[in-house]
Amino acid sequence: MALTFNQDREYDIIAIGRAAIDLNANEYNRPMEETMTFTKYVGGSPANIAIGSSKLGLKAGFIGKISKDQHGNFIKQYMEEKGIDTSNIVYDTEGHKSGLTFTEILSPEECSILMYRDEVADLYLDSTEVSEDYIKKAKMLLVSGTALAQSPSREAVLQAIQYAKKNDVKVIFELDYRPYTWKSAEETAVYYSLVAELSDVVIGTRDEYDVMENLDSEGDNEKTVQHLFQHNIELVVIKHGVDGSYAYEPDGTVHRGQAYKTKVLKTFGAGDSYASAFLYALVTEKDYETALKFGSASASIVVSKHSSSEAMPTVEEIEQLIRKRS
């Protein structure tokens, strides 16, 4: 069964959460201590997903808070240039700064990110800054799990979800777990479960579902979906890195997506490029098998390039890769 969207909407996707800065190491295969130069990109998982969606031709909007400084200006300007509606991105008026993410590429398989996210502007988004009139113009609302880490952003996101549910906007929950700013495993599990249970589509890695379930060791996909499908969720996507991904339907149907092996430069950016292309396929009414292929192909392209946002592929690039490998 395909997911059906209210097609009579101005925006295909509105994302809520952080729009921030990535500083990606120019020098490869060395630790951060020995990395001397970085290239600046717009980053932040939900911003990356909005940028990826827009590059694929979707009409995207964004709800978030940025710093009132040159970094905030850069984020807004870049997103506008990429065709994203920024009318609901607000500037912080209390001096909070946009987050910075430095990347370290020890080897193509051993990458890590170092986030500077103390008192970041995005977590100060307030529920009064979330507009129902805006959300009701969308086919889907993309919620990032990290935006639930702290108040007032947590309430702003819950408010956005309420508006979405009231107005027939599909809620897509990208677990996007980052340990920073969460106080405890229990707190994370509570809010992740709460929002997953309210969502139409949940997307995450196996590790992220383990966080949601507060498990100490790797959980079992069957158990995860059995629990989630007690609620009104229509689709659960569980990613297993280079081992591929699965889409589960409530009637027990399981679809498997293979990863497309490539010459990997770095591993970050995989999740966000996957989500944007997967959601593009859903909203353009492709079947789940095709959506899995789109997500995997998009991720394969991005892990072979330097950035997350700027490297997002076009539909033609994705289709070409799928054709070549089938």
Ligand SMILES: Nc1ncnc2c1ncn2[C@@H]1O[C@H](COP(=O)(O)OP(=O)(O)O)[C@@H](O)[C@H]1O
């Ligand atoms: N090394 C890789 N080579 C090619 N594709 C990859 C690689 N790693 C991940 N992918 C693709 O990206 C998708 C998401 O990757 P994953 O690591 O699970 O997510 P995240 O980046 O959110 O941790 C995978 O399902 C797979 O299709």
Ligand SMILES: O=C(O)C[C@@H](O)[C@H](O)C(=O)COP(=O)(O)O
């Ligand atoms: O999400 C962030 O704040 C950092 C991202 O901008 C960065 O590009 C990244 O780590 C993306 O990785 P992904 O979540 O695996 O796509």
